[in-house]
Amino acid sequence: MTFEIQSLKNGLIVSCQPVKGGVMDNAAMVVGFALAALNGGAAALRIESADYVRAVRQATDRPIIGLVKRDLTTSPVRITPLIEDVDALAAAGADIIAYDATQRTRPVETRRLIERIQATGKIAMADCSVSSDAAQALREGAEIVGSTLAGYTGPVEPTEPDFALIAAMRRLTPFVVAEGCVRTPEQASQALRVGAFTVVVGSAITRPEHVTSWFRTALDETLASSGA
Numbered sequence: 001m002t003f004e005i006q007s008l009k010n011g012l013i014v015s016c017q018p019v020k021g022g023v024m025d026n027a028a029m030v031v032g033f034a035l036a037a038l039n040g041g042a043a044a045l046r047i048e049s050a051d052y053v054r055a056v057r058q059a060t061d062r063p064i065i066g067l068v069k070r071d072l073t074t075s076p077v078r079i080t081p082l083i084e085d086v087d088a089l090a091a092a093g094a095d096i097i098a099y100d101a102t103q104r105t106r107p108v109e110t111r112r113l114i115e116r117i118q119a120t121g122k123i124a125m126a127d128c129s130v131s132s133d134a135a136q137a138l139r140e141g142a143e144i145v146g147s148t149l150a151g152y153t154g155p156v157e158p159t160e161p162d163f164a165l166i167a168a169m170r171r172l173t174p175f176v177v178a179e180g181c182v183r184t185p186e187q188a189s190q191a192l193r194v195g196a197f198t199v200v201v202g203s204a205i206t207r208p209e210h211v212t213s214w215f216r217t218a219l220d221e222t223l224a225s226s227g228a
């Protein structure tokens with residue numbers, strides 16, 4: 001199947017990335033989440049690791065954004081830092097390959113990652129933290145930019161989508177993926193309103209441990225403020 005970026009317009013992409021080492025962290029669960037998401041109306045999937053991309057590819061011909069996460073000792077870059085990651089994701093059947101597009105110390109230059117993604121016939125998605133990441137990625141030839149890493153380069157993890165970044169990226173290209181902390185249907189809608197081409201939702205659909213903790217925290221805060 002030839003993949004067209006245009007097929008993602010106004011679509012919902014579900015990221016099926018279980019909590020690492022958690023009870024859902026196996027291929028059967030990832031495939032289950034992926035097929036359930038497609039049954040619910042997802043246009044595409046975002047899948048971590050070549051093994052899980054391969055498993056999901058065997059179950060569906062719908063578009064897959066693939067990525068590999070690594071914890072390197074020499075760099076804070078986690079998402080698809082190496083050429084071998086690109087090759088593994090391409091061989092496993094990803095249509096789009098996401099890479100960390102931040103301007104931080106890294107083992108392989110972003111320009112080389114993009115070249116390799118495109119040499120394998122795949123589309124490059126730049127996971128950005130700020131607008132200048134997206135500008136550089138587009139200059140280097142990436143086809144799609146995402147707000148994936150907004151707030152993730154600092155010490156405190158974000159809890160809200162960065163709508164300002166999405167809007168800023170939309171001034172650079174129409175192909176903007178709103179990703180990161182989209183936790184409600186209202187936030188997904190707002191992402192489209194500020195210019196997103198497509199919206200990724202992950203934890204709110206496929207990490208029940210996180211969703212449970214959000215509810216638990218809300219109850220705890222209510223109890224604390226009422227003095228109960």
Ligand SMILES: CC(=O)N[C@H](C=O)[C@@H](O)[C@H](O)[C@H](O)COP(=O)(O)O
Binds near residue numbers: 152201
């Ligand atoms: C920062 C980082 O490493 N983000 C990762 C990128 O693939 C995933 O852990 C996120 O789940 C994904 O971006 C979707 O975001 P959310 O789960 O907030 O809907």
